[in-house]
Amino acid sequence: MIRASGTAGFRGPTVTVSSSRLTNAVVASLAVAALSLCLIVTLTVLSTKATMAMGLPV
Known part of the structure; x- marks a missing residue:
């Protein structure tokens, strides 16, 4: 099998x-x-910390 010149990989013109x-x-x-995901x-995390700080009603 013969490969055509200039068609292999990224050697062609951009x-x-x-x-x-x-x-x-x-x-x-x-x-x-990305910003909304961070928010x-x-x-x-903040709501989980606040919930854990309240404790469970007995």
Whole structure:
């Protein structure tokens, strides 16, 4: 089997597949998702600590 030249791996010419606006929108949405996840984890930890501090009614 003979391999065609220029088709192996990443040696070919680079081609832009998306616009910079699309890339920026994806980056912004990932940043918002990461911040909201951090906020949810923080609220969960704080509410768990508050619940544990109250104790169980006897």
